[in-house]
Amino acid sequence: MDPLTWTGLLGPVLNPVLLAALAVLVLAALASILLSFLPAPDPVTGGGGTLAMCRSPADWARLAVQAAMGVIIAIAAIYLVGGWVIPGVENKGIIGALSARLLPVWAALAVTFAVSITYKRRLGLYGKLFDNMIGMIGFGIVMFWIFTALFAGLFDWIVTHDPLTAVSGMKNKVPGTPLRGAGEGDYPYYLLGGDTLARDIFSRMVQGAWVVIRVAPLATLFAFMAGITLGLPAGYFGGRLDTGLSFLANLILAFPVILLFYLLVTPEMVASGIPSYMAIVLFILPILFLCVMINARFHTQPARRNTLIAAILLVLGWLYLSLINDGGTPVAFLPAQLDLFDIPGGILVVFVSVVFVNAPTVFRIVRGLTLDIQTRDYVAAAQTRGEGPWYIMLWEILPNARGPLIVDFCLRIGYTTILLGTLGFFGLGLPSDSPDWGTTINQGRKLLSIYPHPAIVPAVALLSLVLGLNLLADGLREESLKD
Amino acid sequence: MLLFLLKRIGTMLLTALCLSFVVFFLTNQPAMLEKVAKFEGNARMSDEEVARYLQNHGFGRPMILRYGEWLGVIPGWTHEDDGRTSGRCIGPQTAAAAAPVYCGVLQGNWGVSRVFRDDVATIVGTRLYMTGKLMVWVMLLMVPAALLIGVLAGMREGSRTDRSLSTLSIATTATPEYVSGVILIAVFASSAVGLKWFKGTATAAMENATFENFFLPVLTIALFGMGYIARMTRASMAEVMTAQYIRTARLKGVTFRNIVLKHALRNALIAPFTVIMLQFPWLLNGVVIVETLFNYKGLGWALVQAAGNNDIDLLMGISVVSVIVVLVTQLISDIGYVYLNPRIRIS
Numbered sequence: 163m164d165p166l167t168w169t170g171l172l173g174p175v176l177n178p179v180l181l182a183a184l185a186v187l188v189l190a191a192l193a194s195i196l197l198s199f200l201p202a203p204d205p206v207t208g209g210g211g212t213l214a215m216c217r218s219p220a221d222w223a224r225l226a227v228q229a230a231m232g233v234i235i236a237i238a239a240i241y242l243v244g245g246w247v248i249p250g251v252e253n254k255g256i257i258g259a260l261s262a263r264l265l266p267v268w269a270a271l272a273v274t275f276a277v278s279i280t281y282k283r284r285l286g287l288y289g290k291l292f293d294n295m296i297g298m299i300g301f302g303i304v305m306f307w308i309f310t311a312l313f314a315g316l317f318d319w320i321v322t323h324d325p326l327t328a329v330s331g332m333k334n335k336v337p338g339t340p341l342r343g344a345g346e347g348d349y350p351y352y353l354l355g356g357d358t359l360a361r362d363i364f365s366r367m368v369q370g371a372w373v374v375i376r377v378a379p380l381a382t383l384f385a386f387m388a389g390i391t392l393g394l395p396a397g398y399f400g401g402r403l404d405t406g407l408s409f410l411a412n413l414i415l416a417f418p419v420i421l422l423f424y425l426l427v428t429p430e431m432v433a434s435g436i437p438s439y440m441a442i443v444l445f446i447l448p449i450l451f452l453c454v455m456i457n458a459r460f461h462t463q464p465a466r467r468n469t470l471i472a473a474i475l476l477v478l479g480w481l482y483l484s485l486i487n488d489g490g491t492p493v494a495f496l497p498a499q500l501d502l503f504d505i506p507g508g509i510l511v512v513f514v515s516v517v518f519v520n521a522p523t524v525f526r527i528v529r530g531l532t533l534d535i536q537t538r539d540y541v542a543a544a545q546t547r548g549e550g551p552w553y554i555m556l557w558e559i560l561p562n563a564r565g566p567l568i569v570d571f572c573l574r575i576g577y578t579t580i581l582l583g584t585l586g587f588f589g590l591g592l593p594s595d596s597p598d599w600g601t602t603i604n605q606g607r608k609l610l611s612i613y614p615h616p617a618i619v620p621a622v623a624l625l626s627l628v629l630g631l632n633l634l635a636d637g638l639r640e641e642s643l644k645d
Numbered sequence: 646m647l648l649f650l651l652k653r654i655g656t657m658l659l660t661a662l663c664l665s666f667v668v669f670f671l672t673n674q675p676a677m678l679e680k681v682a683k684f685e686g687n688a689r690m691s692d693e694e695v696a697r698y699l700q701n702h703g704f705g706r707p708m709i710l711r712y713g714e715w716l717g718v719i720p721g722w723t724h725e726d727d728g729r730t731s732g733r734c735i736g737p738q739t740a741a742a743a744a745p746v747y748c749g750v751l752q753g754n755w756g757v758s759r760v761f762r763d764d765v766a767t768i769v770g771t772r773l774y775m776t777g778k779l780m781v782w783v784m785l786l787m788v789p790a791a792l793l794i795g796v797l798a799g800m801r802e803g804s805r806t807d808r809s810l811s812t813l814s815i816a817t818t819a820t821p822e823y824v825s826g827v828i829l830i831a832v833f834a835s836s837a838v839g840l841k842w843f844k845g846t847a848t849a850a851m852e853n854a855t856f857e858n859f860f861l862p863v864l865t866i867a868l869f870g871m872g873y874i875a876r877m878t879r880a881s882m883a884e885v886m887t888a889q890y891i892r893t894a895r896l897k898g899v900t901f902r903n904i905v906l907k908h909a910l911r912n913a914l915i916a917p918f919t920v921i922m923l924q925f926p927w928l929l930n931g932v933v934i935v936e937t938l939f940n941y942k943g944l945g946w947a948l949v950q951a952a953g954n955n956d957i958d959l960l961m962g963i964s965v966v967s968v969i970v971v972l973v974t975q976l977i978s979d980i981g982y983v984y985l986n987p988r989i990r991i992s
Contacts, residue, residue, distance in 0.1 A: 198806075224805075255646075282763040296812070297825065302933050409656070409659075409660075412660065413660055413663055413664060414925070414977075415971060416660055416664060416968050416971045417664060417667075417964075417968070418926070418929050418930065418932075418933070418948075418949070418964065418967045418968075419930050419947075420930055420933045420949075421668070421948060421952065421960070421963070421964055424948075424949070424952035424953070425668065425669070425672065425952065425960075427672040427676075430679075430680060430782065430955075431671070431674035431677075432673065433676050434674045434675065434676050436671070436674070436675075506668070533949050554758075556665055558703030576819065583821060583823060583824070584821065584930075584934065587934065587937075588937070588949070589822045600823070603823055603827055605822070606827075607823075607827060607938065610827060610830050610831060610833055610835060610845065610847045611835040611836060612835065612836060612837065613837065613840070614827075614830075614835045614837050614839075616826065617827045618831050621823075621824040621827045622824075622828075624824055625819060625824050628820075628821075629815070629816055629818040629819035629820075631819075632815045632818060632819045633815060634813060636811075
């Protein structure tokens, strides 16, 4: 079998057009930058007291840029659609075949966008996102990765090969190489090539998305819980509490992150139990937060409060106990029947250290917002009503700080993804055959100057996810400022 | 002002003390000490041998006392074995009787690295010089480029230039060093693409830095920090451009170029100054990644080597140095902000 080309059957027809459009784009973009330094031409006075503007060369250059961009986007779309309609993998080309593998993702994206745009006026801030081009692009990229991860992780759909199995003769093969000795049910190609251990790069990248999507948002959520639980009282009460907590936060922030990772995320440290003790402290904060929140709101209705708090304590408390309790570490007290699940030691310590690094920054943001909001009139009104301090913090200040916090949450998921990649890059925490992007980049970088594709694919994947999150945050910030 | 400085320096010292204790605490966990013993002796030592080694080499005392020894406020350990006295302050040349009682950081003794078999002070000195060289070039590339992008984007908010430059700076902040480094090496240094404009490693740049072997690492670090500074500059510039005095200048008929260069620029550069200074902790992170990726043997590379082998004294030295760098830049940013912005006075 021949190796796949990038563009398959459509290539010979469309590639020259694509190249020409690219050339025009580059030239026109340069021209428009250079021409923009020229002064705009004066308007021409026409008959009857009218003014007319001539198109300047800069305008023409700009038009050329737009036209070339349009052509490039159209051709990209044709390649993607071509992947669905052209029969036979060998005719689709690599891009087409990838697009065909990702068909469920495209369908899910189309449904999401159609539903959201139809009802965007009723969806609050989320709906307003669809008025903003940048925000929409960011949201699209983020959802692309979320759907990819979900479909691959839950239904095993998109992956073409097992991400951990090596196939002999496929070591460091370039993208589109046919699988040697492919059986009846096997996918006949390594779409994005093979890595140094002859595993399929495409499947590893898709499975890596599942690792990232499971850890990054959750870790960010816990960091926010910790930051909010400590930041609100620090800002509201001030005084000694504030000084102490701020000092602690600055202490952690002054620490070089990588040194902390190297010290915390080692097998010796997991055995010593320090990460488990840190997990005990960090993971109790969300439960504490919810209980205080419920109590502050419903303390006048003891019956309702008691049921709610009992429910929270039962469900979350059990989850908490099973989370921190792990047979292999010093924290093992629950009988095995009650222990719902065990997080592998490597993942737990990664999780804890990422939360630990992120929480101080969230703390500082929340503290600053609290200092700002507590001077508002509605806080004074609540104080005059005789509301308790926790009610004011959690039900008056926190809801009004949500805009900046949501924006920062998006940004911080991206940052957490970068941190996870850093851990993988230094080979810390996650097992060395884990398909997550950082570990894959680390393995690929050794032969980077000869075989770049094993490292480039996860690098681009990570870049696009973080870029999507940043664009989404930018769009959200712009839309929330419009109110 | 003097009181403020004293207070800040006091906090700094306290922070450095706490952090060095945290590092000491983590590197002196029993499991970590076992690693040290096996590194020094052999990998197949039995538990008793490990315990004996640790006892003979001064690791037997409680941790807080040993931290005091490192700091130089508690007498160093001594151990007598067959009439030969060994101890923390007793080197191969010095006699046991003549050795000083205290030898810690306060006495200028940073200990000996177990990986490099050299004085920590010497290692940190040479490595810091290497990293300093890298940082100077990063700053020279990053700061002017970021300020230029930020000012160009911010002077006409919402224009086409603004939108494309803002998207560019978002893209660079979304590219961590290990991603941009990998992509840059693959494109400009690999035989697969074939451009081969630059070298994929910077080992040669330690003695003889040329454009060819030093540009890629510098660019990789600069790109990640650039976007953030550019965005801050843009926000500050955009804010200044809406100020009343700019409108007055425009109504008087001052040209746009003069408004930007003479009226707006100076006020717009106050905020980015603080941001640039606060970027140092992030740059340190980037340095570790880039030095590992490009095999440039600076402080970050030494940190990775030390952490991988639990080289306690070297780790302590490097962490103290990096913490001091971070805290001093914070202090400079605070003081500089006061001098640049006459509206703020420290009481």
